[in-house]
Amino acid sequence: MKKLSIVDIANELKVSKTTVSFILNGRAKEKRIGEDLVERVTKYVEEVGYKPNSLAKSLRTGKSNTIGLMVEDISNPFFASIARLIEDRAYKNGYKIIYCSTDNDTQKTRELINMFRDRHVDGYIIAPPEGIEDDVEQLLKDGLPVVMFDRHLPKVNTDYVEIDNLFSTYNATRHLIQQGYKNIGFVTFASSQTQMLARMQGYKDALKESRFAPVVKEIVFNQDEEMIIKPMTAFFKKHQDLDAVVFGTNHVGTCGLKVFNTLGIKVPGDMAVISFDDYDVFKLYSPPVTAIAQPVEEIADNVITVLLKKLNTKGVSTASHSIILKTNLQIRGSSSGLKID
Amino acid sequence: MKKLSIVDIANELKVSKTTVSFILNGRAKEKRIGEDLVERVTKYVEEVGYKPNSLAKSLRTGKSNTIGLMVEDISNPFFASIARLIEDRAYKNGYKIIYCSTDNDTQKTRELINMFRDRHVDGYIIAPPEGIEDDVEQLLKDGLPVVMFDRHLPKVNTDYVEIDNLFSTYNATRHLIQQGYKNIGFVTFASSQTQMLARMQGYKDALKESRFAPVVKEIVFNQDEEMIIKPMTAFFKKHQDLDAVVFGTNHVGTCGLKVFNTLGIKVPGDMAVISFDDYDVFKLYSPPVTAIAQPVEEIADNVITVLLKKLNTKGVSTASHSIILKTNLQIRGSSSGLKID
DNA sequence: ATATAAAAATAAATCGATTAAGCAAATTTG
């Protein structure tokens, strides 16, 4: 029992495959095909469970009903949740997701974009690394819809969904200042991506306002956690005077907590902590860690909505949307002013 | 500048597309094509950056170079890490991954398998929900390689990669007993999947050995965390006598910690804890939580290795492998015998 | 010089769909 093709259906029913195709694609009325024939074909197709070969369909139509999703790292809880939500919405709308992790590596991302192109994905959702401008530009030039999220490429004019990064860290830092902390550090990944620059700026703005000096540590990203923890340990050993710290991402934040554990630094007794990105680690730490919660559902929802809209109005170039969402500062014990010196 | 096809290449070089195709597929020698021509074609193809249309290729050859990966929930750190590792290995071997979350929902999984079939994925990696036996059987019958992991379907004879679940919980429970705990509970998701049954059995076996009575709570899985926390809270309120608990998965474990936090139950003072699946939440909890660490890299490695082997020896039915890996009980403060009553 | 074999390249079928163009019969129109 091999797989049925449209020809098998046509032969069996003694009609042409054209007719079958029209009926199956809902163009029966338009092509004025008799109601009885429509009925007969529909019923038979249903009966034998025929499903058109999507490859053949894609080859002919140029549409693959696939969306390429490129995140920084699918094993990072932030990206994993977003991926999960996007997946659900995409499947509901008849799209499949091919995903990959870029590791923020420009060369790798370039190869992956080519791989996706090769597969004829209909649309792209990208958390872009730096230096990928030209490749994205090329996609757009070729009429392929691209939506960026988490960050954007300032030189590329396309839709993106972000959060208010600058205000988020500004607000978090202000919170620490109001709690009476005076030596507030900022630890983040070294990166010139928009969201990272904005987070840094927010922190600096808040400090400047209160005439405090910024103390910043930028760590080079590395797959091996040891390579993150080591420089961070050195940093905190060197800056014993810090009484509070803002972490730029959940990953740095998590590593930071590990460092504090091994150095025996008490939170918030010795060090108040606020991290970007909320998740279980922060909620369950004791005392729980104050975190800048991104509206994950909203982000995913907006991303997929914008992309679906573009996919449905292909050709008609709609104006680019820049959607900026608000974060939520989840204030918890780790940033309380109750110093237990 | 539209996309080049093999015909364009052939025309430009005044040769037939057959020749070009043979050369591109490394069958030049076999088809005794002149070395100079091979050189000329290769060079030109390189120059203009021609890439064969993979859809057309797939349509003709029936191979899509895609692997379908079905996990329970991509946003679960355990599955996300595995997915990440599999992704890397797959891409390195020229395969792309299409993934999806089954939510342990049989009907949803069935639909997803059909979606994958429709897309002509070459192989399947599945963490199967119950009741999907027939569908998997059908895949195998149609010659499609399937590798299962995390759990398996006892009635289906195919390769799978698992861990020694029974011994893992047996060992963990024994550890608690040796530490002097006498009222040890087991909290898990209600499920008759192999790995869950084995985990339960391991716990029961250990208790039986010491003539303790099992106290088990099975919670119905729910996307909404509240629906997990509520029954669990009720359970722990009811069983005030418990002095230790083993959690069947990282998700239950995490929810359990949340419950303890709100109930004001101290770990391990009031309650010793061991959870299945190690991750940051457990490492950073204070005191850190003893956990049964699955060898994630090894699992991913074995899964993809087995699948690639099957993909490369298509047709030749190799014997089924059942790979059972060992877990690692990461003993930490949460299961220490130092009761601070 | 002719037959035979080997080397080198090509024509055409195929995968399974979509779709532009075409055609015969039924119906409407003038």
Add this chain to the structure above:
DNA sequence: CAAATTTGCTTAATCGATTTATTTTTATAT
């Protein structure tokens, strides 16, 4: 009633590759 139009369906081209079967050219043997 003949011409024009509409209805209902089919023929054949196409998407871009792979692959079988075939032809042309060149080399070797007799």
